[in-house]
Amino acid sequence: MAVVSEQGAAPAAGGTPGPGTKGPRARWATHLVRPAIVVVALVVLYLYVSSRQLDSIERRSLNAAYILSRTWQHVQLTAIVSVIILLVAVPLGVLLTRDGVSRFSGPVLTLANISQAIPSIGLIVLFAVAFLSLPVYAIAVLAFVIHGVLPIVRNTIAGIGQVDRSVIEAARGMGMTKLGVLVSVELPLAVPVILAGVRTTLTITTGTVALATFIGAGGLGDIISNGLASNRNIVLVTGSVLVAALALLIDWLAAIAEDNLAPRGV
Amino acid sequence: MPENGRTDTGPTAEPMIRLEQLTKRYPGQDRPAVDRLDLDVPPGEIVVLLGPSGCGKTTTMKLINRLIEPTSGTILLDGEDVTRADPDALRRRIGYAIQQTGLFPHRSVADNVATVPRMLGWDRKRVAGRVDELLTLVGLDPDTYRGRLPRQLSGGQQQRVGVARALGADPEVMLMDEPFGAIDPLTRETLQNEFLRIQSELGKTIVFVTHDIDEAVKMGDRIAIFNAGSGIEQYDTPERILTEPATPFVSEFVGSGAAIKRLTLSRVGDVPVPDWPSIGQDTHRDERAAAVRAGAREFLPLLDADRRPLGWVPADASGDVLDRGLPIVTRIGPGDSLFAALDAMLAANSSAVVVVDDAGAYRGVLDLETILSTVHTDAGPAVPRPGTVATPGTV
Numbered sequence: 304m305a306v307v308s309e310q311g312a313a314p315a316a317g318g319t320p321g322p323g324t325k326g327p328r329a330r331w332a333t334h335l336v337r338p339a340i341v342v343v344a345l346v347v348l349y350l351y352v353s354s355r356q357l358d359s360i361e362r363r364s365l366n367a368a369y370i371l372s373r374t375w376q377h378v379q380l381t382a383i384v385s386v387i388i389l390l391v392a393v394p395l396g397v398l399l400t401r402d403g404v405s406r407f408s409g410p411v412l413t414l415a416n417i418s419q420a421i422p423s424i425g426l427i428v429l430f431a432v433a434f435l436s437l438p439v440y441a442i443a444v445l446a447f448v449i450h451g452v453l454p455i456v457r458n459t460i461a462g463i464g465q466v467d468r469s470v471i472e473a474a475r476g477m478g479m480t481k482l483g484v485l486v487s488v489e490l491p492l493a494v495p496v497i498l499a500g501v502r503t504t505l506t507i508t509t510g511t512v513a514l515a516t517f518i519g520a521g522g523l524g525d526i527i528s529n530g531l532a533s534n535r536n537i538v539l540v541t542g543s544v545l546v547a548a549l550a551l552l553i554d555w556l557a558a559i560a561e562d563n564l565a566p567r568g569v
Numbered sequence: 570m571p572e573n574g575r576t577d578t579g580p581t582a583e584p585m586i587r588l589e590q591l592t593k594r595y596p597g598q599d600r601p602a603v604d605r606l607d608l609d610v611p612p613g614e615i616v617v618l619l620g621p622s623g624c625g626k627t628t629t630m631k632l633i634n635r636l637i638e639p640t641s642g643t644i645l646l647d648g649e650d651v652t653r654a655d656p657d658a659l660r661r662r663i664g665y666a667i668q669q670t671g672l673f674p675h676r677s678v679a680d681n682v683a684t685v686p687r688m689l690g691w692d693r694k695r696v697a698g699r700v701d702e703l704l705t706l707v708g709l710d711p712d713t714y715r716g717r718l719p720r721q722l723s724g725g726q727q728q729r730v731g732v733a734r735a736l737g738a739d740p741e742v743m744l745m746d747e748p749f750g751a752i753d754p755l756t757r758e759t760l761q762n763e764f765l766r767i768q769s770e771l772g773k774t775i776v777f778v779t780h781d782i783d784e785a786v787k788m789g790d791r792i793a794i795f796n797a798g799s800g801i802e803q804y805d806t807p808e809r810i811l812t813e814p815a816t817p818f819v820s821e822f823v824g825s826g827a828a829i830k831r832l833t834l835s836r837v838g839d840v841p842v843p844d845w846p847s848i849g850q851d852t853h854r855d856e857r858a859a860a861v862r863a864g865a866r867e868f869l870p871l872l873d874a875d876r877r878p879l880g881w882v883p884a885d886a887s888g889d890v891l892d893r894g895l896p897i898v899t900r901i902g903p904g905d906s907l908f909a910a911l912d913a914m915l916a917a918n919s920s921a922v923v924v925v926d927d928a929g930a931y932r933g934v935l936d937l938e939t940i941l942s943t944v945h946t947d948a949g950p951a952v953p954r955p956g957t958v959a960t961p962g963t964v
Contacts, residue, residue: 473671476636476744477685477734478660491675566675568718 330562337555341548348544355537364529364538370545377522377549380440380512384447385505392452392504393497396459397485408460415453423450423511431518443520447511451504458500462493495565502557509550513542523549583648584609585742585774591632591642602628603799605642612647612741613772617789619779621822625799626778630744633776634663646742661685664735664743664773668750670727672719678704678730679715685737703733706767725756732764736771746778761787782823786811786830794819808834828944829908837910837924838903840943842933845921847872848882854891857882866934870897870923876930878923900925903932907943910935 352365363369399408418426427446434442466489474484490497516524523546530539586609593603603625610616618626631637633644635656644652651659672681682700691699701711707729719727728748735743749757749764765788768775779785785792786807793804796818803815811827811834814820823830847870848857861869861884868881871894880894899913901922913922914937921936 467669467671467674469667469669469671470673471671472636473665473667473669473731474673474684476631476634476660476665476667476671477737478657478662478688479684480657483688488673568674568676568720 334555334559334562337551337558341551341555344544345548348541352537352541357537358535360533361535361538364526364535365541370526370541373521373523373525374545374549377509377512377524377546380443380447380515380520380522381505381509381549381553384444384451384508384512385501387444387448388451388455388504388508389501391448392455392500393459395452396456396497397463397490399456399460400463400489412453412457412460415456418449419451419453421450423447424514424517426450427514427518439515439518439520442518443512443515447508447515450511451508454500454503454507455497456500458496458503459493462496462500463489465496466492491566495561498557498561498564502554502561505557506550506554509553510546513546583612584645585612585647586610586633586776587643587645588629588633589643589645591629591644592640593628593632593637594640600798601640603632603639606799606801608793608801608804610774610776611791612774614790615768615775615777615788617777617779617785617792618795619782619785619789619792619822620795621797622780624795624797626780626795627746629795629799630746630776630778633742634660634665634744636660661688661738662740662742664737664740664745666731666735666743666745666748668747670719670731672727672730672734674719676718677715678709678717678719678722679711681719681730682733682737684734685740689738691738699737703736704730706736707733708763709733723756724752725760728752728760732767736773741774743773743775744778745775747780748777749784750779750781764788783830783833786833794822829911831944832908832911832940833906835907835943836903837901837905837907837935840907840935840939842924842935843939845870845934845936847878847931850874850879857891858886861886868895868921870894870931870934872931875928878925878931897923899923900929901935902927907940911937911940 357365395411398404399411423446426449427443430442430446431439434445437445470488470492471484474488475481479488512522513524513527515522516528523542526542526545527539528542530536530542588606588608591603591606591608592601594601606629608616608629618629620626628637632639635644635651638656639652642652643650646659646662673684679697679700682703683696686696686699700715704711704714709726709729714722714726714730719730722730732745732748735745749760752760761784777785777788779788789807791804792807792810794802794810796802802822803810803819805813805815808831810819811823811831814823814827820827845866846860846864848860850871850873852860857869857871861867861882868883870878871880871882873879878897878900880896882891882894886894898917898919899922901910901913901924903924903926910922914920921934924932924935926932
């Protein structure tokens with residue numbers, strides 16, 4: 304049998320991306336813009352700070368060892384919170400799309416919405432008062448997890464929900480198990496949407512982790528808080544720029560992950 | 570015979586699929602979606618479930634592989650009661666193709682086709698061989714297409730992959746829900762013909778859902794017509810549904826034009842071609858003119874040395890026309906339907922059409938009178954299995 308006329312309608316073969324997606328080169332160019340901006344901002348900050356005669360209070364916050372230790376604390380706290388959020392939110396989102404459980408997705412999303420609407424400063428202080436027995440570190444992690452869980456739960460539900468029903472029906476009709484459909488059809492096709500939620504959560508978390516300082520859990524918030532307490536604007540600005548730079552860098556890494564983890568053909 | 574899927578003309582062989590008193594009742598609805606349905610599907614046949622939207626034909630099809638679990642009743646597959654069998658294992662034995670194709674967009678054509686063989690644990694080499702075999706079968710060159718993603722294919726090609734995937738592990742039974750529904754008429758026609766050719770090789774037992782009477786007549790060995798209440802009004806061969814509708818519902822659903830639809834069931838090769846002389850190319854002009862005038866026909870075909878028709882020589886021909894004849898617009902093959910022949914006549918504004926064999930050699934001339942007499946003969950020509958005929962365009 305000859306391959307018939309419709310062949311002509313098919314797009315060109317090979318790994319060329321479909322319309323709308325940029326070539327790898329263009330994509331890398333956009334990916335390079337953000338770190339460049341961050342580097343410029345940090346260099347400007349460094350030059351500004353080093354051009355100033357710092358007093359002893361300022362020197363206590365603005366030295367390499369202190370900044371590095373607080374940055375490291377911040378990154379650690381963000382990483383721990385994000386990993387816990389991922390471990391909680393993705394399975395929760397998946398569970399809420401299963402038959403029989405999906406009717407709870409409305410109430411759970413409402414709850415998650417509320418938890419995100421509460422100012423995180425209020426949440427963290429509230430928890431610190433409510434759970435006096437817990438170490439501050441655990442309280443900070445718990446508060447930030449609750450605060451950051453929503454985007455991933457919501458996007459996991461949305462991501463699985465947007466998978467073409469006929470694809471799932473065909474998979475089931477061929478004898479794929481429910482778990483098989485989830486693992487090899489629903490989740491891979493939901494990855495781009497879930498990753499968008501992950502990216503949002505990472506950025507939110509990097510920012511809110513700065514609040515950990517208020518219950519003594521450390522991080523770059525310490526520098527901001529030092530600046531406020533001692534009325535030293537240069538310290539305050541340094542802390543803020545560092546948090547912003549970190550948030551931008553983490554968002555940048557997440558964007559790269561999004562580009563590379565999305566399944567082909569979607 | 571309404572409400573009964575067993576026909577007295579039914580085959581003596583054991584049915585491949587037997588549905589007994591199958592019922593689907595959804596909670597909160599007074600009327601069952603499918604009510605005590607009996608249906609036998611003989612092995613190797615295409616049974617079309619035909620009916621208006623919402624008549625329960627798709628529900629019935631999904632009850633067979635238990636994508637919808639029946640409330641009561643029995644499903645027998647090749648004599649085995651599968652009503653309580655493991656549904657996933659059951660479905661791996663039954664090919665499944667749907668209108669929207671449901672191809673996995675993130676997987677290559679080869680991975681899509683390999684779905685069921687992999688679930689059945691075939692080794693890598695056997696899977697790869699099977700994928701290439703199936704792609705070739707549905708007319709897609711494996712080297713070109715196996716690595717492509719579904720979105721890199723046209724709609725018709727996606728349907729081909731869908732059919733190949735349904736055939737993955739060589740199931741004896743296939744369920745197809747309007748598999749050619751969402752494509753343009755021309756491609757659809759091609760896919761139908763190719764599918765019938767594939768079926769004539771494979772002889773699968775197929776349950777085919779459609780709402781299109783023309784598709785049903787073309788594809789079906791038998792047609793089950795569903796009424797709005799999901800009862801079967803008539804379960805019979807296409808010819809009998811067209812000629813002897815069992816109920817007013819059936820005649821209304823078949824609609825006007827039942828006679829012309831019957832023409833699609835009869836092949837040119839099966840009707841007696843009237844005596845129609847021809848003229849050889851080696852004859853002289855005068856001989857040709859004399860031959861036409863002497864005969865009862867207004868036109869005679871002019872044949873070359875290999876008996877291929879070159880043109881029509883009319884009775885009043887002169888000059889060049891006597892040399893080459895008037896051009897022949899369409900040639901019909903013995904495998905074409907009478908409908909195609911009539912269509913060719915109307916298109917060419919002629920009352921006759923030249924019939925040639927596969928090699929292009931003259932077989933005779935089919936005229937309008939012959940077609941008319943066929944339509945009016947109740948015992949029309951024996952209808953061959955649709956799958957055994959050549960596809961239009963290849964003759």
